[in-house]
Amino acid sequence: METVQGRQQEAPGAFAAFARFVVCGGGVGLTSSFAVAAMASWTPWALANAMVTVVSTLLATELHARFTFGAGGRATWRQHTQSAGSAAAAYIVTCVAMAVLHLLVAAPGAVLEQVVYLSASALAGVARFVVLRLVVFARRRPRAAAGVRTALPAPAVVPAAVSRAATPTATVVLCGAA
Known part of the structure; x- marks a missing residue:
């Protein structure tokens, strides 16, 4: 993957970035929820969720690099790796939510499963937004701009x-x- 040095756009404000995050990440998440439901009919739910999480994380990281956080280009390997860490945490949250649902309700319907899955995904998504904005796609201030001399x-x-x-x-x- 190529780096985005020199092609960074101006970073959007927190509200604009969150709105873009909801559109990009929410669109991928909503599509993912239907993919998980479809795949869970022929494979264990946790495996379906894992496979969809990997694909959707790669796609969402690219969208967030290009549009949400104004990086101006493709995501770097570092950004993909850090994003994967936050996606792993989101995966755990959705798995726990679904496990709790199945403990509480013997045979939940598809609509209830979707509501629980999407609610857990939304909660994990807000936490993921914070991690992506403050860590993964955070703007690194140039040392000279930070008041630190870079040359003698x-x-x-x-x-x-x-x-x-x-x-x-x-x-x-x-x-x-x-």
Whole structure:
């Protein structure tokens, strides 16, 4: 995957980023919920959820890099890896929610399963937004902009007449070596 150095767009504000996150991530999440339900009819639910989570995380990370957080290009390997960590946590939340549902209701209907799954996904999604915004797609301030010098200052030019007349201590101070 390529890096996005030099192609970063201006970062959207928190509200705009959250709105984009809901549209991109919510659209992928809603589609994923139907995919999980369809796949769960022929494979165990946890396996279906795992497979859909992997595919949807890759897709959503790309969408978030390009549109949600204004990175301006494809997601980097680092961003995919960090996003996968937050997706793993979201996967656990949805699995726990579904396990609790099946403990409480012997034979839940498809609508109730979707409501529980989407509710757990929404809760995990809000936490994921915070992680993605503050960690994964956080803007790194350039060191110079943060007030930290990145290079040594240029040496002072001392005219010959001044350097001969100055004491050795004064010359050292004028040349910036003190």
